[in-house]
Amino acid sequence: MMKYIIRFSLGIFLLTLVTNCEVDDICTETVLTPKLIVKFYDNDTLTLAKKVTGIYVWAEGKDSLYQNATADSLLLPLNNLTNSTKYLLSIDNQIDTLLVSYDKEDIFVSRSCGYKTHFSLPANPGITQHWITGISMTETPQPVVNQNKAHVKIHH
Amino acid sequence: MQAQDSIPASDSLKIKQKFGIRVGIDLSRPIIQKIQKEDLGFEITADYRVAPNWYAAMELGYASEPGAEDYLIFHTKGSYAKIGFNYNTYENWKDMNNEVYVGLRYGFSTFQQHLISYTTPLNPYFGDQTFYPDQVSKGLTGHWAELQVGLKVEVLNNLFLTTGVQFKKLISSKQPDGFSNLYIPGFNKVLTGNGGFGFNYTISYLIPFYKK
Numbered sequence: 001m002m003k004y005i006i007r008f009s010l011g012i013f014l015l016t017l018v019t020n021c022e023v024d025d026i027c028t029e030t031v032l033t034p035k036l037i038v039k040f041y042d043n044d045t046l047t048l049a050k051k052v053t054g055i056y057v058w059a060e061g062k063d064s065l066y067q068n069a070t071a072d073s074l075l076l077p078l079n080n081l082t083n084s085t086k087y088l089l090s091i092d093n094q095i096d097t098l099l100v101s102y103d104k105e106d107i108f109v110s111r112s113c114g115y116k117t118h119f120s121l122p123a124n125p126g127i128t129q130h131w132i133t134g135i136s137m138t139e140t141p142q143p144v145v146n147q148n149k150a151h152v153k154i155h156h
Numbered sequence: 157m158q159a160q161d162s163i164p165a166s167d168s169l170k171i172k173q174k175f176g177i178r179v180g181i182d183l184s185r186p187i188i189q190k191i192q193k194e195d196l197g198f199e200i201t202a203d204y205r206v207a208p209n210w211y212a213a214m215e216l217g218y219a220s221e222p223g224a225e226d227y228l229i230f231h232t233k234g235s236y237a238k239i240g241f242n243y244n245t246y247e248n249w250k251d252m253n254n255e256v257y258v259g260l261r262y263g264f265s266t267f268q269q270h271l272i273s274y275t276t277p278l279n280p281y282f283g284d285q286t287f288y289p290d291q292v293s294k295g296l297t298g299h300w301a302e303l304q305v306g307l308k309v310e311v312l313n314n315l316f317l318t319t320g321v322q323f324k325k326l327i328s329s330k331q332p333d334g335f336s337n338l339y340i341p342g343f344n345k346v347l348t349g350n351g352g353f354g355f356n357y358t359i360s361y362l363i364p365f366y367k368k
Contacts (some may be wrong), residue, residue: 005286007318008307009357024228025225025226027226027227027277027278029278030278031279032276032278032279033278033279059281059282062281062282065281069293073157077281077282078282079280080276080279080285080350081282081285102333106274106276106287107332107334108274108334108335108336110336111225111228111229111336111338112225112226112227114225114226114227114228114274114275114277114278115227115274115275115276115287116276117276143300151242
């Protein structure tokens with residue numbers, strides 16, 4: 001009987017080790033906090049998508065996110081420590097600013113991934129108009145809860 | 157354990173078996189407490205033999221458990237009760253009282269979760285931020301079902317050592333606002349799919365009431 005006890009106890013010990021390191025312990029998500037999607041449209045025909053070429057994009061005080069890029073849209077992360085993020089968008093040395101103000105909510109994801117932030121935009125982001133001519137949102141107020149569609153339209 | 161010179165019991169020899177209440181404490185918790193330095197907890201057990209192979213059984217306990225994950229720091233504390241039965245599948249020789257048991261329990265816990273800090277990861281541009289909500293959610297509850305398998309050996313007269321494993325399935329739980337029950341006292345770590353696992357090393361003493 002004692003021999004069984006020892007074997008059984010060892011078995012339990014091993015089982016404990018196995019169950020303590022299960023898959024759930026490592027975050028396997030690649031995207032958690034959604035980014036703001038900005039899509040470019042034509043100035044005259046407002047519904048016509050229009051690419052930008054040679055664009056540089058950076059948040060104030062940060063490194064470039066896009067460098068001399070050709071893009072039909074931008075994916076802009078928002079700072080979840082503050083209630084607004086200021087981006088600078090430059091084409092041919094003409095710099096426009098995009099000031100995005102938002103409300104934020106932290107949402108529990110899982111044991112391994114912690115939390116993510118959900119943003120919502122109550123009104124259009126503020127812009128300057130050097131090469132940008134106008135701005136609108138696909139929905140107002142805009143909840144940034146997924147990355148499947150554009151949130152903000154910039155006309156140029 | 158078995159005496160080398162034991163004589164096979166003859167069919168005509170009627171062995172009287174002891175019936176009574178058996179009380180014990182879990183030995184693994186004080187040991188874990190010593191290792192982890194901050195994990196407090198205890199579990200007391202009781203069972204009562206209602207039929208030759210059937211035991212009504214219960215466990216009462218308290219746990220105060222720190223939880224640290226990559227992006228979360230929390231602390232859970234609360235008490236729990238488990239009630240159910242064990243069935244002994246082991247056929248003893250003579251007047252031995254060992255058991256290989258399987259048991260079922262209904263478990264219930266009331267507890268609180270303290271969310272100390274959390275991180276919002278995967279933000280390479282602005283950096284991962286850690287927040288300190290210091291939020292305590294009280295009055296949380298959990299209900300679960302538990303399958304137990306184990307061995308019980310009478311090491312001295314009326315003194316038993318038990319070692320067993322527990323497989324648990326959470327039935328329902330009251331979750332804290334904006335967080336989740338990642339640990340429940342008595343249930344332990346809530347695994348993916350609401351499963352749970354536990355083990356126990358218990359020492360118990362039988363207070364015999366009568367023999368039959």
